[in-house]
Amino acid sequence: MSETVVVEKVSVRFGSTLALDDVSLTVSPGSYTVLLGPSGSGKTTLLSVLGGFQEPTSGRVLIGGEDCTHVPPARRPTTTVFQDYALFPHMTVGNNVAFGLLMRGMAAAPRREKAREMLAVVGLAEAFDRKPHQLSGGQRQRVALARALVVEPKVLLLDEPLGALDLKLRRQMQDELKAIQKRVGTAFVHVTHDQEEAMALADHLVVMNKGRIEDEGTPEKVYTRPATRFAATFMGESTIIGNRAIRPEHISLVAGEGNLGRARIVDVTYQGSFKRVAAQGKETLFLVRLPADVAIAIGDEVGLACDAARMIELPS
Amino acid sequence: MMARIVSAVYAALIYGFIFLPVAVLVLFSFQGTLFPIPPFNGPSLRWYGAVLSDQRLTDGLVNSLLVAFITSALATIMGFLSAWALARFWLPASAMIRGIITLPLTVSYLIIGMGLLVMFNLAGLPRSLFAAGIGHIVINLPLCFAIIYSQMGAHQANIERAARDLGAGELRVLTLVTAPMLWPALFASFFLAFTFSWDEFIISFLLTRFDTTLPVEIWNMLRAGLNPKTNAAGSLVFGVSIVLAIVFEIVAFRKRVA
Numbered sequence: 001m002s003e004t005v006v007v008e009k010v011s012v013r014f015g016s017t018l019a020l021d022d023v024s025l026t027v028s029p030g031s032y033t034v035l036l037g038p039s040g041s042g043k044t045t046l047l048s049v050l051g052g053f054q055e056p057t058s059g060r061v062l063i064g065g066e067d068c069t070h071v072p073p074a075r076r077p078t079t080t081v082f083q084d085y086a087l088f089p090h091m092t093v094g095n096n097v098a099f100g101l102l103m104r105g106m107a108a109a110p111r112r113e114k115a116r117e118m119l120a121v122v123g124l125a126e127a128f129d130r131k132p133h134q135l136s137g138g139q140r141q142r143v144a145l146a147r148a149l150v151v152e153p154k155v156l157l158l159d160e161p162l163g164a165l166d167l168k169l170r171r172q173m174q175d176e177l178k179a180i181q182k183r184v185g186t187a188f189v190h191v192t193h194d195q196e197e198a199m200a201l202a203d204h205l206v207v208m209n210k211g212r213i214e215d216e217g218t219p220e221k222v223y224t225r226p227a228t229r230f231a232a233t234f235m236g237e238s239t240i241i242g243n244r245a246i247r248p249e250h251i252s253l254v255a256g257e258g259n260l261g262r263a264r265i266v267d268v269t270y271q272g273s274f275k276r277v278a279a280q281g282k283e284t285l286f287l288v289r290l291p292a293d294v295a296i297a298i299g300d301e302v303g304l305a306c307d308a309a310r311m312i313e314l315p316s
Numbered sequence: 317m318m319a320r321i322v323s324a325v326y327a328a329l330i331y332g333f334i335f336l337p338v339a340v341l342v343l344f345s346f347q348g349t350l351f352p353i354p355p356f357n358g359p360s361l362r363w364y365g366a367v368l369s370d371q372r373l374t375d376g377l378v379n380s381l382l383v384a385f386i387t388s389a390l391a392t393i394m395g396f397l398s399a400w401a402l403a404r405f406w407l408p409a410s411a412m413i414r415g416i417i418t419l420p421l422t423v424s425y426l427i428i429g430m431g432l433l434v435m436f437n438l439a440g441l442p443r444s445l446f447a448a449g450i451g452h453i454v455i456n457l458p459l460c461f462a463i464i465y466s467q468m469g470a471h472q473a474n475i476e477r478a479a480r481d482l483g484a485g486e487l488r489v490l491t492l493v494t495a496p497m498l499w500p501a502l503f504a505s506f507f508l509a510f511t512f513s514w515d516e517f518i519i520s521f522l523l524t525r526f527d528t529t530l531p532v533e534i535w536n537m538l539r540a541g542l543n544p545k546t547n548a549a550g551s552l553v554f555g556v557s558i559v560l561a562i563v564f565e566i567v568a569f570r571k572r573v574a
Contacts (some may be wrong), residue, residue, distance in 0.1 A: 051481065073481045085470060086478035090496040099492075103483035151482065 003062075004029045004187045005050065005155055010059030012045050012211075019045040020056070021211040027155065028204070033189045036198040036235070037208035043191045044159060050189060051157050052076045056077060064154045072285050074103075079148035080157040083164065085140045085181070087132040093119070093143050094128040100151035118150040119143075138169050145177075149184055158190040162197060174200050195235055199223070207231045223247075229314050239286045243314050246277070248289035250310040253296075258305035260286065265300045279304065320387070345547035352388060363548040373549055379445055380514060383529060387452040388509035392502055397459025400494060403468040404476070414465070418458045428454055429522040436523070443525040451519035458508035463508070467501040477551035500567055507564040514560065515553055 019042035020042045024059040024179040027033050034041040048054035049061060052073040061069045068076055078098065088096050097115040106114070119125050127205040132140055141161060148156055159233050161177070162170045178201055181188050192198055198205055199219045206216040207230070215231035226232035238247045241260075251260065263279035263286055270292070277296065278289040286304055290296065346359035360545050398417060402410055420428060432451050433443075441447055472494070479493045495502065517531040524532060534549050 053477065054482075073477070074483045074485060078481075080481050082474055082478055086471075086475045088475060088493060088497070090499065099479070099484075100482035103488065133446070147478075147482070273509060290416070 002029065003027065004031075004064060005122045005189070006060075007046070008051070008060040008062070010046075010049055011062065012042075012049065012054060013057045017221065019213050021051070022297055023059075023211070023213055025206065025213065025216075027187050027189060029187055030185050031187055031203045032178065032201055033187070033204045033206060034202035035191045035206050035208055036193070036202075037194055037196060037236070040210075041208040042211040043193075043206075043208045045211075047080075047157050047159055047189065047191050050155065051078050051080045053080075055076065077154040078157055079151060079153040080159060081141075081148050081161045083131075083143045083160045085144040085164075087140060087147070091131075092128070093124070093135070096132065096143055097147045097150055099147065104151065105186040110235050114150055115146075121149070121183065122146045123176075137165055138173055141165065141173060145180065149180075149186065150253050155189055157189045158188060160191055160193070162192070162194075163206055170194075170197070170202075176300040177201065199235075205235075206217065207235055209234070224312075226312060227315070232312060232314060237287050238312075239284060240314075245312040245314055246286075246306050246310070247312075248287045251286060251288045251304055251306050253288075253290070253294070254283040254303040256303050258303035259308070260304035260306055263302060265296060265298050265302065268296060268298060277300040279308055329434055341383040341547050342554065344544055345551040347544040349544075351574070355513045363544040364552075366545045367472060367548045367552065370545075373530070373533055373537075376528060376530040377552075379527055380530040381487070383445055383449050383452060383520075384513040387513050388456060388506050391453050391456035391460045391509045392464075392506045394457055395462075396464050396498070397493070397504060398457075398461050399465035399468055400490070403465060404473060417461050420454055421458045423460070425455060425516070425518045426447045429519040433522050443523050445524055445527050445529070448523040448529065451523050452509075452513040452516060455516070455519065456512055459512070463505040464498060464501050467498055472497055503567045504564060507560055507567065510522045511557060511560045511564070515557060516555045 003026045005025070007023060008026040010020055010023050011018065016245060023042070023046060025046070035046060037043045045054060049056050050063075050071065052068065052071060056069065057068075064076055073080075088099065091099070094115050096114065097118055098111045101111045101114060110181075116125065116128060116202050119128060122145050124139060124142050124146065127139065127143070129134060132143065135143065141164075144161075150292060158177075162173055165173060174197055177188075177190075204216065205219045205222050206224060207214045207226075209230045215227040215235075219235075220233060222235050226235060226238075229240060229245070229311050232238045233240065237248055239248070239251070246260075261281050263281040265277060266280045266285075267278035269276040273293065273295070275290045275294060277290055279286045279288055279302065281304070288304070296302075343356065345363055346361070347357060347363065349357045401407065402414055402417075407413060412449070429451060432447065436443070436447050475497065476489050476493055479489045484492065515531055517528075517535065520529040520532050521535065530549070530553060534546060534553070537546050537549065
């Protein structure tokens, strides 16, 4: 079996609620998988199942071809980067990173050397002797990453790793995460509710809702050909008409009727590179993305059109 | 202005009320003559010399230190383990278990001492320092448990998960992560327990016989009447308590800063 992780028909039940409902998933070697969904979608539960913190009610988890369904976290070839980093506050950064190696019985000298190397990979070589509380949020994030990567896991699990950072740092760390992943070549599984982050990072994007996988594939595939109504509205915005979804950038203004009919502009938001416009049609509220230089104001009556080939057919 | 003077006087009276007896005790421990009453003739260290050359008092001092050290260490370890169990694992009726562990805090030392005395009689355990030590663990365990339990949060639980995730078994999680992380709370509960054990009287009085602790020896001495030697012994006890309280404050303060 060449897949790094195979999840087979996993369900997790908490009392009367089904947190995961018959979920199957494969993670390919060296891939960056992102689990995207709103809170309560089961994405964090799925990550816990992979890490061994949550035993599935039914189903199997294979990691590197071995059945790990009932293997505790300590003996799994996985490590986790926690949302709050969970660094050991009483240890230096170097000892934090070396902890997993100590647990594996590595001697002190090679342990320090490997920890130093991994800190250099995440760009924090100079922090070796500092304590976690002396670091910034972004730096702690990198220490957590180095600590989890140094033991060379088959899969690295990241639980909303950028959630505690401010937006600018988040975008910056996002690029860095991707670069580090390519450098070390480990398979990453990353949980987030931020669709922009998901799109930027994922090789393989998994959209989850209510304990099920709604859609998966490359970000491009999920965006251009979403499998379900939920995927079409959660991954980017859409206007839904009957069984069809239309992306905002595929709607244009026309003189006269247009194939979508007339509509009145009810909201215009200037976004710098474009204008985000809401237009109320006869029955539907259209979301439209227009070039930033289009002169338009609330109250304008316009005709809306969309190339029929651009409309996304959804399963009913 | 008037209000400030009034409040200053009030504060002085309060502190005087609390500390004047102690101050008098300490002052007359330096008395040069035979009786701890005015006029003050001193200062002289003769009574401290007398205390330190009195075999029974120095034995009591050593016994007190031993009992305080051993029982506080045991109460801290037991409090830590029970706090860890109740904070980290799902147990049936855990709220009730917590309540029962802390219950001895509300029972008077006299009742606890009498209860233990009756029980040890039935069990055939003679009155001894060992019996008194058990009594001190009974009174200090709830305190240690409450202090340590209050410091075990969800954030630390996540840090323990991280340690397990990196390959640590439960024993190594406890010794390498949980205990060092809770070090200030462990230290604080040890010193508080030490302070309580150090000047505890009733339980030691009820449960010891030949070898006994310093407060009981001082009480024995007081029965023979007042002399500056009792003042000196009391001042020594007080001095040790002050040192313990200062250490406790420093540790507790550092914890708030970190």
